[in-house]
Amino acid sequence: MKKFNTNSNAYIIVYSTVMVVAVATLLAVAALSLQKRQYANELNEKKQSILASLSATGENYDEFIEARVLDAEGRTVEGGDVFAMLNDLQGSFDAGNYPVFEARDGRVVIPVTGSGLWGPIWGYVALENDMNTVAGIVMSHKGETPGLGAEIATEKYQSNFVGKTIFEGGEFVSVSLRKGGAKDPAHEVDAITGGTKTSDGVTAMLRTSISHYLPLLEARRAAASGSNEENTEDHE
Numbered sequence: 001m002k003k004f005n006t007n008s009n010a011y012i013i014v015y016s017t018v019m020v021v022a023v024a025t026l027l028a029v030a031a032l033s034l035q036k037r038q039y040a041n042e043l044n045e046k047k048q049s050i051l052a053s054l055s056a057t058g059e060n061y062d063e064f065i066e067a068r069v070l071d072a073e074g075r076t077v078e079g080g081d082v083f084a085m086l087n088d089l090q091g092s093f094d095a096g097n098y099p100v101f102e103a104r105d106g107r108v109v110i111p112v113t114g115s116g117l118w119g120p121i122w123g124y125v126a127l128e129n130d131m132n133t134v135a136g137i138v139m140s141h142k143g144e145t146p147g148l149g150a151e152i153a154t155e156k157y158q159s160n161f162v163g164k165t166i167f168e169g170g171e172f173v174s175v176s177l178r179k180g181g182a183k184d185p186a187h188e189v190d191a192i193t194g195g196t197k198t199s200d201g202v203t204a205m206l207r208t209s210i211s212h213y214l215p216l217l218e219a220r221r222a223a224a225s226g227s228n229e230e231n232t233e234d235h236e
Contacts, residue, residue: 050101069085089113093209111209137158
């Protein structure tokens with residue numbers, strides 16, 4: 001039986017090739033086996049963030065939230081994977097698809113996306129039944145500066161948005177982050193000290209993203225106003 005010369009170049013090349021193929025095969029199998037688990041973890045993280053914006057982390061997402069997609073007129077679009085859209089929310093916006101999450105108690109959650117100082121920023125804004133008052137907000141980022149812009153991801157900073165309103169009468173004004181301190185308590189939040197670019201990014205993110213949902217918000221506000229007028233007339 002012919003023995004291989006383990007010191008020959010041919011042997012080394014063959015051995016290396018076999019090892020590379022074997023390791024690549026094992027890695028591919030491992031990646032495929034973990035893919036479903038990774039997707040499930042990402043999906044659960046999104047669901048928990050949506051519930052957190054509503055301060056409803058104790059609720060069962062599938063029982064408490066209904067997800068749907070709107071067009072530019074605020075009409076429901078059939079089909080489409082809402083959570084897949086969140087993976088490229090700007091792309092979905094550009095395509096005229098606007099995912100929204102409606103809670104069983106009448107509140108809504110709007111996903112938002114934008115750019116900070118060093119990369120993407122994103123989050124979820126929950127609105128009360130009046131479609132005006134911020135019930136809560138959850139924000140995250142890819143690479144903002146720790147201790148500065150990264151503060152947008154802390155519960156302490158996010159709590160500053162609760163109770164702010166996005167309309168002034170019938171005009172959409174959003175919520176702004178003001179350098180030097182908020183002067184309009186209804187629509188402004190203190191900007192992050194030393195995080196001007198991130199703060200500007202959050203301001204732009206909220207205004208631009210929420211504006212896509214104005215047809216829905218204005219229709220709900222009009223319906224609520226009409227209902228209140230009818231109730232007033234009934235009691236006269």
